Amino acid sequence: MTQVTKLAGHRFAQADYSIGRYAATVPSETSLEEVTHPEFFANHLSVFRPGMAIDVLSDDYKLDCTLRVLAITKTSATVRVIRFFDEATAPHVTSTDVSPPEVSFGGPHHKWRFLHGGNVIQTGFDTKEAAEKAAEKYIELMKGE
Known part of the structure; x- marks a missing residue:
């Protein structure tokens, strides 16, 4: 019979409590190299703990990654990338047919x-053309165009 080593109870706990998860929103055009630099999070080292996770998302959504804090000093933090979204290799969602909007006068x-x-999306347009134009933009947004 195979001997199995079991995980001790004190090493199994709710992750959000033990490890800590934080989110960082960074300016557009911030690169992965910048957020993994040891001094990038220098202003926030007081809340860092080894093992914590940081979800990083840029304002333009091009940088999307999760970092693990490995070590902390008084002036820097060493992090490792545990998840990185790469647009070039990501599966692309195909556009789908979206039902057309309905423009009407609501009184x-x-x-x-x-x-x-069947849901009212936006009201208060002075002309039918303005409502149609807003409806077109809404549908383009839904399609991701």
Whole structure:
């Protein structure tokens, strides 16, 4: 019979409590090399603990990664990349057909409006053309165009 070493109870705990997860929003065009530099998080070292995770997301959503803090000094932190989203190798979602919006006059309070899927999305347009233009932008946003 094979002898199995079991994990001691004190080494199994709720991860958010023991490890800690933080989120960092960084400016657009920030690179992975910048966020992994030992001095990048120098202003936040007081909350760092070895083993904690940091989810990093840039304002333009191009940088999306998770870092693990390995070591902390008084002026720097050593981190390791445990997840990195790469647009070039990521599977691409194919565009789908989206049902068309419905533009209608909603009365003196709503004025011209557009609906999608039976839900009122936006109201208060003075002209039908303005409501149609807003509806087109809404559908483009849904399709990711």
